[in-house]
Amino acid sequence: MAAIELKRMDQPDERRTPDKTSVDVVQLGEATVARLTLQPGWRWSECIKPIAGTDSCQAAHLGYLVAGRLHIVADDGTEADLGAGDAYRLSPGHDAWVIGDDPVVGLEFEDKTAATYGRG
Template identity: 70%
Template sequence: MASIETKSMDSPDETRTPDKTAVNVVHLGDASVARLTVQPGWRWSECIKPLVGTESCQATHLGYVVSGRMHIAAADGTEADLGPGDTYYIAPGHDAWVLGDEPAVALEFESKTAATFAKA
């Protein structure tokens, strides 16, 4: 493997496009990074749940919000709003939705999630 590897999110290795969702994924060495773009009206339980078939999102998320806003509601009752500049760790067992009329864009750094989120 080269000592430096770069790729553009504008030319991803993989793209997934479930309802109101775009996930662009690049693979760098043993890691994967995803850019998640979700449109106004997006909600995990409506747009991704039918694809994956679980009652709540079972992915672990580690990321950074580039733009837009999202609300996260965990099964344990914890809730949070995320906006531009926020970093986050979200454990499995949650729902999420876009707040407002602007798409939410986030970078996901948890390699397994980047490689599998919104994939049948």
């Protein structure tokens, strides 16, 4: 493996486009990174649930929000708002939706989630 490996997120190895969602994925050695872009009106339970086939998101997330605002509600009832500049870790079992009129852009570093999120 090369000592330095670079890829551009605007030239991804794979792009997925579920409803109101864009997932750009790059492979860097054994690591996978995804950029999620969620449009205003996006809600996991409406846009991704039909693909996932589960009652709530069962993916673990580790990431960084670059732009926009996102509201998360965990199955245990805890809630949080994420905004640009927030790093986050989410356990499986949650719903989420875009707050406001601006797209949410986030970078996802959890390999399994980055590799499979939004895939039918």
